[in-house]
Amino acid sequence: MSWLSEKLAKKWFNAGQMHLIERLLREQGRKHVRSYVIAFAMMGVIAACTTFSAYIMKDIIDRIFVDRSIEAMWAIGGAIVTIYVVKGFATYGQQVTLTRIANNIVAEIQTRIFDKMLAMDIAFYNRSHSTEFIARQAFISSAASGALNMLITALGRDILTTLGLTFAMFQQDPVLAVLAVVIMPGAIIGVRKLGAKAKKVMMTEFSGFASILESLQETAQGIRVVKSFTLEGHMRARQSEAIRSFESAANKLARVQSRSSPLMETFAGVAIAAVVVYGGYRVIYNGAEPGNFFAFITALLLATEPVKRVARLQVDLSTSLMGVEMLYEFLDQQEPEKETGTELELKVTQGRVEFQQVEFSYRAGEQVLNGIDFVAEPGETTALVGRSGGGKTTTMAMLLRFYEPTGGRILIDGQDIAQCSRRSLRSQIGYVGQDSFLFKGSIRDNIAYGRPGASEDEIVAAAKAAFAHDFITGFENGYDSPVGEQGMQLSGGQRQRIAIARAFLKNAPLILLDEATSALDTESERAVQEALKQLCAGRTTLVIAHRLSTVAKAERICVIESGKVIEMGRQDQLLAKGGVYALLHKTQFESAALLAEAAAE
Template identity: 35%
Template sequence: MSETNKIVVPPRPPRGGGPFGGMNLPAEKSMDFTVSAKRLMGKLHPERLWLTLVFGLAVISVTFSVLGPRLLGEGTNLIFAGVLSQGLPSGESQADAIAGLRASGDNAQADLLSGMTLTPGLGIDFAMLSTVLFWALALYVLSSVFSWMQAYVLNGIVQRTVFRLRAEIEAKINQLPLKYFDSRQRGELLSRVTNDVDNISQSLQQTLSQIVTSLLTVIGVIVMMFLLSPLLALIALVTVPLTLVITALIAKRSQKLFVAQWTHTGELNGQIEETFTGHALVKVFGRQREVEARFAQKNDELYEASFGAQFISGLIMPAMTFIGNLVYVAIAVVGGLQVATGAMQLGDVQAFIQYSRQFTQPLAQLGSMANLLQSGVASAERVFDLLDAEEQSEDVDPAETPTQTHGRLVFEGVSFGYSADKPLIDNLSLVAEPGQTVAIVGPTGAGKTTLVNLMMRFYEIDAGRILLDGVDVSRMTRLDLRSRMGMVLQDTWLFGGTIRENIAYGRPDASEADILAAAKATYVDRFVHSLPEGYDTVLDDDGGNVSAGEMQLLTIARAFLAKPSVLILDEATSSVDTRTEVLVQKAMSALRAERTSFVIAHRLSTIRDADLILVMDSGRIVEQGSHEQLLAEGGAYHALYAAQFAAPVADEV
């Protein structure tokens, strides 16, 4: 095999791991926040036109919202001027009234009136006040309408983005090699695909709209504040650098905790999934307390990380509120002095106070959004780690395909190891002719299942080559290779669906007659008729409503239906009773005609009729021959056979 196709894989962990193992995985290393945030925002690039529309709607909504306080300030000026005008002599001008107040020594009221526009003796102009209030109401209504439109469009943007992200994850999972799944917990991986993606969706949904609206509001409010009073505007702007510094300090500390929170969430889900799968064994061995203790420990770790992340990031909002209150007091005091000296009108100060609230509130919201944004980016880091995982090597182009389908399988000097320093299979060679049944036996860890994984290209070999009908399997596409092979494992897999659908999974285009024929050949038909719905019986996703033996029969029927040129049986009858096993063996004899069959078995009684028996030990074939030949040789096979059958006889004697 060329160096480009050579893959060195880590040692394969024990399968299953039990409800107490596999939790000592290394903690996730946090990626750079800025890089991850930019990459997450890059997922929105296909929606750039819609984002432009969202920005335009936000500008209109914020513009109307920002103009509202200015109109309300004008209303306040009309009311205040009208009240003061009632105490002045009717018929004289405002200048004459001010001059009269100064002549009488009332300079304070004169200064107050000098900053206003009024008609002495007129009172409140209710017609003008009604017009001002109408337009203020109209502005706020229009602002709400455009804000709703913005939220509606943004929701579509976020959901389409998350839809594409899920599709990208699904495509990535289909491209990952088996070693990736062997080295990770199912629950932790599922947490990335579900919990983390949902958290990204929620974070984008809540932060994008708020960030855009808050930034535009800050800009619009600053413009209006400078138009009303540059002095008060400068006082308000003191909060900006202070806000940025506080937010940056808090966010830096909380980001690591958010990464830890979602890492512990994945690990806890992995432990729960593992314990749930092995629930019966936990009960049988009385390990509930140990499981509960491990759960409590992992739950405490998640609690500490979550509490720390939420607490520290939650400090942003109170800090921003405190700064905003200080600015509010300063503006009220300075603004009051401005009104008293006639430099500003009361309505302008009122509008400015509203603007100060509008100014500090978005800053506080931006600070609180950092909480959600950090959580979303932490989840994005975990998803990107999955998307960046090393994929299986690409299929060769152009690919080769066998011209004839016989099922002749040849191993030529095959070497393989899960790690480079620990070879498992070394220079293995064998030939399996069409129609032959090749049984593989040996002690646990001898490499029997590994041999099957290499046939299916679940793992790539380190040296040598494997030929199927004269073609190197590394030159074939994986889809073509696996379509020519059928596999029945000891660990059965059924999905949530009817019995008919589970059997047809082996060949989706199979007719009803083909499905029934496969079911009868594998004796599935015998127990299906005892079920209330027959072939329409819906199975649980774990096959919980049929027995373990029946589950295996269903998987065997699935392989029968596929009619592969190479049939692989990995302890495929370990869960069926002895009588059914005999019947299935007879059915398999018909299926194996003109097909190559590999049978991995621990019960040697099931392989007596095999054409060729390979005895493996430490990745090597130490003996090969027929059942009678190997017994006559008195070697490793004879020792295995004696261990299974001679010992029980001796015990009985």
């Protein structure tokens, strides 16, 4: 900030804005100081050329039109060409340099935003809409470069040009220069209060932009629901309201940003009129040289545009600084999953998983896990069953460290996973959920996510183990077939088997299955179950299942209710006990029998 007048800056910007500007200069300005110096030098050349344009007007009038000198005409014509050629190349250099800096800053900030997203925990995503991330990338990432370039351009091009032209005016006529300088600054003072209004309106515009993205995304992702429930009219009205809100905010912002124009033009008109009247009087009555007057009036006219841009700086910069403020609010959030690098590496030797009185709550006073206590023995399948909302999925999420226990411990082969790095923990776990997410790309790409860098033979072997190879090769493009957005070009059973192939390729000693077959038809479920049987063989497996038939052969079944394990044992033991599991089993199979009878009729 040494080259920015602190006194002037504090007049234009409040404390919050000054803090943002200083942080921008500290974090980004320093990295590009050499390029900014080059751009600043180019702006100095532009300012000098503009000033010379005003100076040369005196000779144009006095030497060509008054003295009628042919030699002067050619010399001045050549000088004008030289001035504007130099100015053109300097403008090119300045624009290219600033654009390269801006592109670099935008790229770096987009990377930082994405890295920050990856560093946040699941709780952050639970309370945020995905369109917020898209809006940040599209709206906020360019705010920092825009603010910096605005400052540099104002300082280098506009202020230097204004100073040069003001010096030229004082050289030609000090009295007229004082008259102009006294009138023009009033315009700058008059637009200072518009910045706060512009920032407020810009926030509304951003909210409207985010709402448009939100409606677009949810309509695309939920198009089956939209069509089946004939919600086209509702979604159209919702989107129209968001668009109208955005349009209204954009129009209001345009009005606020343009309010400086009448004020600036009025002050400029008053200043120019006063100069013309006084200067004309001196030429007519006092015999002053007309060349001096024309040089002065040229300098004044050339100075009006940079002065207007400087006056608008606080208004225009406020909108960019709002984006910068939102950027830093996001980047300054704590990273719950950030690790120091000193964490232990988890070593899985047998695969014994033990939950010791684990407690957890999403919100204060709403306990979800109330002392979960069980052991999943190595190489065996442990099933978690129970009514919805009992805490089964949360229990599995705790093992992946999506959330941290508020009490108790989780051990793997005697190692407290809270003391181990998340990367080493998750690298030992293969996960298959109910809704297996597939990324945009080919089938091969999605299987390869299990272990990036795997060979073609390994990918094919994983697909065969998951009973997916046959249907994959049945496609025209085989493993190169695109899966579509979220895998929508494949059936549910096909998506599940690709997810299982991905888990096969990972070859992790621990397997987590979160209702991996509950959404499938009977035929697809049979194929997926066979694939899961191959996947789980010899591995420690934790299964969440609503269909009790899928876990009938599990070595251990844990019945979870109200965040506690209330029953545990093999299926025959639990049925003989006649407790909660027996009731669930009876209810489920009686319902299945009634459905079968109804279908037979």
